Amino acid sequence: MAFEGLSERLQGAISSVGKGGKISEADLRQMMREIRLALLEADVNFKVVKKFVKQVNERALGSDVLKSLSPAQQVVKIVDEELTDLMGGEREPLNMASQPPTVMMMVGLQGAGKTTTVGKLAKYITEELGKKKPLLVAGDVYRPAAVDQLKTIGQQLGFEVYDEGTQVSPVEIAKRALDQAKLNGNQVVIIDTAGRLHVNEELMDELRNIKAAVNPDEILLTVDAMTGQDAVNVADAFNEALDITGVVITKLDGDTRGGAALSIRSIIDKPIKFTGQGEKLDALEPFYPDRMSSRILGMGDMMTLIEKAQKDFDEAEAEKMAGKIKDASFDFNDFVAQMDQVNKMGSIKDIIKMIPGMNKIPGLDEFDVSEKEMLRVKAIVQSMTPYERENPDEISQSRRRRIAKGCGLDLQAVNQLIKQFNQTRQVMSQMSNGKMSGMNKMMKRMQGGQAGGIGGGFPDMGPMMTPEQAAKQKEEKKLRRMLKKKKKR
Known part of the structure; x- marks a missing residue:
């Protein structure tokens, strides 16, 4: 699970202070050093780390932490609040059009999980927001498997998929899909767009043209948490070209350090709206900065539960x-x-x-x-x-x-x-x-x-x-059995 290493390091750094009742400025400096290392090891952007540690340190020194009878609790509170603020403060809901259909564009690099996320998002919007008849649009014409994949997902979920094969311009596909959605009464249109292995101008031009043609209410960037620090650079490039409205971080359940989630909001000032927690089509969670912070600090997450x-x-x-x-x-x-x-x-x-x-x-x-x-x-x-x-x-x-x-x-x-x-x-x-x-x-x-x-x-x-403990218990049981046998003899 993402953040596991970061969670352990942060909890260790915070619990190491205040054991004697109070802490000194030297204790606080040591803790800040540990927090800085923990964040850098989790692949958080170094500028973000510097700013975060400075803010936590200033608040800790400027508060009653040093005089408090439970300084560790005070520090946890400060770190929790700053982590929450770093990830956006509050949950940002989806932008829904006042007059349907709401149009959403899913963008990102190849392999980030865009096509699967289109299906997950459609399922979430239908079940949680009560929007009927989502239309999924196969706009990735360069990867034939993408069209087939979206059709399969649509079939699994019972949602309509609009496609014109791979020989038509994605801009024309998006336009005609929107016209059909208006005629058929689809409340939401989600367009799956093409990706590349890296950011390039040809890709961005095509996405700009689709944006101009359909005027989307949401442009959601899908980034792979496994790419680490590079996810922030990708987010920055897409935001500069398209002015995205939000981010979906996928593969957050994998063996990843999770630094992207802590860096993206701070670097591009755009909200993380969802996280992908697995391959299943219901494995999409709305992103709550306060809940994620609580999980990282080992304080649980009762609301999500x-x-x-x-x-x-x-x-x-x-x-x-x-x-x-x-x-x-x-x-x-x-x-x-x-x-x-x-x-x-x-x-x-x-x-x-x-x-x-x-x-x-x-x-x-x-x-x-x-x-x-x-x-x-x-x-x-x-x-x-x-x-x-x-x-x-x-x-x-x-x-x-x-x-x-x-x-x-x-x-x-x-x-x-x-x-x-x-x-x-x-x-x-x-x-x-x-x-x-x-x-x-x-x-x-x-x-x-x-x-x-x-x-x-x-x-x-x-x-x-x-x-x-298990090995010790096993050895004790073995010893007791031997003693019983001796007594019987």
């Missing part, structure tokens, strides 16, 4: 599930259904990080539930009979052996899953009946490696501990 839950969870189903949890009638069918619901929201590791304070739990960075692990759980459950799924307490050892054979796993894996399921069910039942003091008790259980549930229903897949 709540929005994801509201979007992906069925309310009636959730109420039904809550009742089952309360009276402990939660079964293996519900277990898998809940697992699928959580999986829709993204990787469990990323979801956990959105919960404030969870990054402080030891071993969390080692914890994740892979798709392979989820399939393993499903294989075990699907090897049970309908009766066994609905009556987990009736699964005897002989039944467990049959389940293990049916799914091709060993008996230990089946026993472990059933044990974790029972613990999860017990914890969730206690929480829903008010027998535990909520999150604090749950976090204590998790820190102790016990199974639990997050947000009332994600399955715990094992103890949350570091590899060193």
Whole structure:
């Protein structure tokens, strides 16, 4: 995930000060040096870094940080506010025309993900903004695969795609697509334009001509976060030629340092409107500077988590599930259904990080539930009979052996899953009946490696501990077994 390295470095730099209650100017200088290095290593533009560090330092020295009883908290607040301001301050919504259709141009270099983003954006506009009948326009005539790709995306989403093949001028295609949209009542027109491997005048001239022909309400530049510092130079060049209205940063879920997101707004003074978080056509998130800053500083992102839950969870189903949890009638069918619901929201590791304070739990960075692990759980459950799924307490050892054979796993894996399921069910039942003091008790259980549930229903897949702790525990178990054998003799 982008920002992972930056997040660790910034949190480390800030937490290193104020441990004794107060900090000195020397402590503050050391922290600023660490913050500067962290930002530069994340590929943030050096001019942006210089300005940012100066502003944080001035605010820290000019405030009551040095006299404060909790200087680290004060510094976090200042860094959070400055990071948020650096990325734009507030979320910038899409510019929608007062009279439809709203026309949007997607521009950028080849390989940045423009064509896929056209589909993602159309889906977002339809579902979140309620705009009907988007028209996708295949304006990239130089890459034949782009036209076919857009048609495939349109087919998957059920959206109309306008194309005239690859022998017609992109300017003419854009004009005629707009005429058709007005006749057919399309509320939004999104034009996919050609890209090149690098910025050149021929590309810019064509884009200027399309802009002049259709007068778009939005010109969105798609930049690849993987390109690092070069993304800022690309954004600068496109903005100078077209006066873009916003930026979409793609591949922000990849192994990237994320510096582009922190630099672009400051360099070209144009908002980041969306980020691409994966290949799926629903993997497009509106960009909230304050939420991104909170994630970077390890403070979680509850608003995004709540929005994801509201979007992906069925309310009636959730109420039904809550009742089952309360009276402990939660079964293996519900277990898998809940697992699928959580999986829709993204990787469990990323979801956990959105919960404030969870990054402080030891071993969390080692914890994740892979798709392979989820399939393993499903294989075990699907090897049970309908009766066994609905009556987990009736699964005897002989039944467990049959389940293990049916799914091709060993008996230990089946026993472990059933044990974790029972613990999860017990914890969730206690929480829903008010027998535990909520999150604090749950976090204590998790820190102790016990199974639990997050947000009332994600399955715990094992103890949350570091590899060193796991190795130590394994060695202790082995030693206990040897002692037991000696006693029997």
